[in-house]
Amino acid sequence: MDRFLSLKLRTQMMIMILLMAIGSMGVILYSAERQREADFREAAHLSLSLATAVHNDQNVLLSGAEQLLSTLSYVEAVRKRDAAEVNRILAGLLKKSPQISNLLMIAPDGTIWASAVPMAKPINAAERRYFKAALQSGRFSSGEYTIGKVLSKPALSFGYPILDENGKVQDVAVAAFTLTNYEKLLDSRNLPRNTSLLLLDHKGTVLFSNKPRELVGKQDRPDLFAAMKKEDLGSFSAKDINGIQKVMAYHQVYLKGESEPYMYVRAGIDKEWVDKKSSLPLMANISAMAAIVLLTALMALYISKRAILDKVRALREGTQKISAGDLTVRVNDNVAGGELGELGAAFDSMAQQLSVDIERRKRAEAEALAKGEELDRYFNNSLDLLCIADTSGCFRRLNPAWETALGFPLDRLVGQNFLEMVHPDDVAATADAVAVLERNGEIRSFTNRFLHADGSYRSIEWHSVRPDGNIIFGAARDVTDKILAEEEKLQLERQLLHMQKLESLGVLAGGIAHDFNNILMAIMGNAELALMRIDKDSPAVDNLQKIEQASTRAADLARQMLAYSGKGRFVVGNTDLNRLLQEMLHMLELSVSKSAIVRLDLHPSLLQIEADATQIRQVVMNLVINASEALGDGRGFISIKTLSLKCDRSYLKKAWLDVDVPEGDYVCLEVTDTGCGMDSATRSKIFDPFFTTKFTGRGLGMAATLGIVRGHRGAIIVESEPNQGSCFRVLFPAAGSAAELSEAPCSQENWRGHGTLLLVDDEEAVRCIASEMLQQLGFDLLTASDGRTAIELFSANPGIGVVLLDLTMPQMDGERCLVELQKIRPDVKVVMSSGYTEYEVTQKLRGKQLAGFIQKPYKLSALVEALRPIA
Template identity: 35%
Template sequence: MAHQPTPDERRFRALASSSVERITELDARGRVVYVGPSHGRAQDDVLDSLDHVHPDDRAAVAARFAEVYRRGEPERVTFRVIDLAGATRWIESTITPFPAEDGERHVLVVSRDVSQARELEHRLRESRERFQLIAENAYDMIVEYDSDWKLRYANDRAHAVFGIGQSDFESRLDTDFGWVHPDNRNRIKANFERVTSGELDVVDATYRSRRADGSWCWIDATLRRYLAADGEPHFLAIARDVTERFEAEQRVRDSERRYRELVENAPLGIFVVQDNRIVFANAAAAALHGSASPAALCGTNLSEWLNEADVRAVIESVARSSRGTSGGGTFTLHLTGADGRERRLSGVGTMITYAGAPAFQCIVRDVTELERSRRDQEYLSLQLQEARKLESLGVLAGGIAHDFNNLLAVVLSSVRYARSQDATPEDRSDALSDAEEATESAARLVKQLLAYARRRSPEVRNVDLSEMACSLTDLLSTALPGDVALELDLAREPLLVRADVVQLEQVLMNLVLNAADAVSDGPGVVTVRTSRQYLEPAQLALWLGGEDLAGGWYACLAVEDTGAGMDAETRTHIFEPFFTTKQDGHGLGLSAVLGLVQGHRGAIDVASEPGRGTRMRVFLPADDTPVPSTAHRARAAIVLVAEPDGGVRGSAAEILRGAGMEVIEASAAQAQALLEIHDDELDAAVVDGALRAADGRRLVQALHADRPDLPLLALGAPDDEPLSADREALISTVRRPFAPDALRDRVARLLAKRDARG
């Protein structure tokens, strides 16, 4: 009789038949004893053997089954299998041990395919990891609260910005909103309540929030309300620390405000031109135009308040500025404003962008009074120079009067002698010649004085400093006291500067006269030197007027004296107008010198100490224009005529020129400087044989030392002191007054002796 299933068996079989899970019974040796009806004929069954378990999981699964058999306790295991198509599937099995009818321990294995669930779980885990990675590395702060405002999440950025821990985020949400700046508190509290009540789902706000250290930071935040999976409202805040951006924007706003205040309140007129129309103007520009307000000036055309020439000047300025030309953008305007006043404006313009389009910004100032003051200053400067020149002429007058008296005495005595009955015709001729020479000397002295005193417009040309110093020697010597010697130490090569020669003469005259005053209490020497020097800007900056001069080659004109010198306090004031240490001085000389030197882009250096004299050096930019060479000129005998008496010197020079010789005329003081310049060119020298003057003695000493082979002709008497005992062959004497033939003959004989010596 067939076995009738019990009610439990029937229920189990019904359950196994309807279950979507695979039900399998294994005996103690792992053999399949039973398989649920719904899976018994499955062609893709892969759970009937461990061979289908993934190789990486096979050992672990076998161990787990063995453990269940051993312990007799149920266990759940998840593993991978390889299906018949070769795909990997995830299986979850519950292993339950039970005693079989034969007394052995069997296990019931209930398995299901969890591949899809595992895939979903994997994707969810990746999504969470991705969110975690994004959230933790985000520049923004991300904070989430639940419906009870318990913190669910806060990323690292939020902790870093506020400097607080996890628990502090919940305590920040007090009802007083103390973490919000008082200026923003009411607004943020109202927005917060509208979101929490559900009136709004999203609200944006910018506010200041307090950090843990008490400082304030600017926060740009979005608060969003959403329903979580459990149906409860959650709140997500995404915020960013915008303190740097806000402060930068505030700085820009402050800068714009300051710029606007600066422009609107600037004393200079500022206006902007687009398409030949004024689109912006400040109050100063409106005042210069005579308009009631800047608004009244805006919108007007340039041609409405500028003449055609000035409009063209502005347009050309725009063109120069756009080309980047040096000095471009500057212009001068002549304006007759709406108030009828005539003004002269000086301006500078630059290209700018205004309201998104190119424009020209002009900054102008009223220079009407400045121009008038400049003209007045130029006039006063000219008057100052003339006053100093008159002062110099006054100093010269004494010396010139003395020389004129001597010359007049020569003329008067010669005329009287010529009219005497005792005079022979030859004596009368000689006397009239002496009178003529004295008259010519007087005329030359007057000519020099008039040239110095003449008033004329400045004429800038190449001037040789050494030559200019030589040409003034007679005039300067006349002005010096009798016990003050004038020495020249001049550069051999031409020393050219671009200057007005009359102004340079005034500079030298003033410096020499000041030096002469410094040594007026006793015997002394005033030395005039010229030289060429290369100067660095740092050197020039130490001297008066040299602060802005460029480095380079400079010509130096120096005047030194052996006087009493000056202390530091005096040196600081000597160039001030009307400052003087002389009882009868006017204090105009050195101030005029400084003005003239600065007008020639030069500088002045003063070195002086009490008891050690004074040296004043004037530096002027050297001109490098080449000077025509004289090395290959026609070779005539060159004779230096060094005679203190101008009449005698001029007469001797004319006689020698008539004999075909080239003559260089000079006083004894001048001759020393000319000797250095023309040393190698000289063929002979005619000098004063009396040697009574210091300058004459120094000249002869220099000739003995530098040119022992140079023939010398002495103008004097037979009993005069001999010039030299060891060079008598190249020395001759002609007695005063001399006849033209005698002078020509003596010089010719000396030249012949020199040539004979080889």
């Protein structure tokens, strides 16, 4: 560059003109290339526009053909296969549809029984693709390139299935197209000469070609056909079948319901047309540029002397005088007009401008001082935490908001290394963030915990920048409350999701237990009747007793499943939890490990609870056995404690699935052990059904415990850490009144019934065994498998005294059947039977005046107890 500037001005101008010419030539060549690319895009656009027009025209044509064939399917003559009449109709339609070459009607065996064009002999089209596709899919289907059997000309046919009243294909209506009409479409468009148009079927067979027409029926080149399969539409440059380089565009044509295109449309424009279109502007531009460069050179020689060289000489002489200190010289007097004249005027005002600049600099320094004071006021009054620190981690300046946030005075924080105040778990991440800040110059969002004066930690969210040097500017906010609120929300969402999962499993468990009870009914009943009828000395007695015992254990399992579902309460009343625990103490000591010591700590004035004592015993037993298993073979203590609590919402938030537990007075059962404890993963699954950490067991104990507690509108709080034991606090709503004990009715083994009894149950096994039991008791028996049959039998037999009615039945359940029976006879005696418990059934049928209830599976003795008071 220095060497260039040392040349004479005229030489520099000539070099610049030459460089300008070279640059202009580059621009022209670049523009020509861009124009050539634009011409290629135009050719591709024209090709794609033609392909799209054919695609759209074909879709309109097929839509009309499908509508025509659909209309034909409703013609009475077509339905009756009146060949003569249908031939006449098809011929008339063919005259009105010049784009269709033929219309056919084909029977399911492939025989063409009607044609718009007369057939010389019977023809079968069973092997045609459009026929087979229409039969298989039951919808409008496409064919492929074929030589028509009626016209003996190339055609593309489409089949439409005609369905009978049963939805089966009665016939296939066919429309055939020769596709020659696209010659007119091509001629009507203003396209370059030698533009080609091809239509191909799904196999690549040419259906239509304008140049040359001899390609019809031949296979397309595999590479060209493969290029059209990549996507629905596109363009590419390649040699066509005749070896001519073309810019091609294609469009796939689909039929509704078909996953592959039935036809491909490809249009092409010769590359030679593009090249000619691009070369003419290039030659014209080059010629014009040569003339301009020559004229510019001549003008530059003339202007350089008159407008530049003479004025520069005068300007140089005036500048030498000014540099010598003569500020009175006026250069502009010798250099008139133009930019050089402006330069002379600038020299004239230099001295005056220097004094103005000095004054302006003083003013700017004063303004900067004022702005600094404003920034200080903003820094000190901002509610955000603002700081200036160095990269070594020391605070250099802090605003007063830090004192409010952390509780330390500012003089204690300034000079402090902030890494010493960061929570130990966040030190490494904070150091990494400082490294990122040094490398990238900014950190937009980073959160760590800072020590507060009271010993706690506050979460601080940072936005820091490092413009240059070792200085860091930071802006932060205390987000502790925001993080705690988000964690609380997340915990609530997790609890709600878990509750929904347990609720769904509870519904499933209740349904399984209900059906299980029906099965056990047949097993237990048959075993009981067999024991009554068999000789007491028979060796089968022992087997029957074992069957009865196994059935009883299975019934206990079903009750556990009902308890988990929250539907397991039987007899609810005021219960003294202290008395219940004292009665169970001996049994609990026998149930736990020999190395475990059980301790009772009972509140002296404990409030009573409204509960089912039997299920509360199960809760206590499950918790104590779980505590014993946590102790393992080692020695340890199991503490059982009762107390009265007044629970507010903050305390109930700790409960397992506490969303529906209200505030108020609660009786607390606390079971604590000194065993192995649980980690967070085990605690989250402890109440899941079938979850167990033991090699044996079903995993239903704690799940049933949760179900019982939920059924009593209570809650469970679990506290446990590995190797630190576990504490289960079960909360039951307190009740005010004392427990009322009811005396159980005395059973009478020899009791006999009389009269007619109607047994209603949809389970055949239950009906069979219950019938035998009722006949054993002496009843005349009528049976019904559903509610409607029961109503008919009850209406036809006025002597029916008692109805033993199943609650859960299809079509008409027990509740609806009970209402209809009471309409017929309001004083009818109905004993309801169900696999669910009496509590659930009586709540469901409240106000329906039941005579009694018996829970499945039941024995003969339970049947006597239910029927004796009313039969």
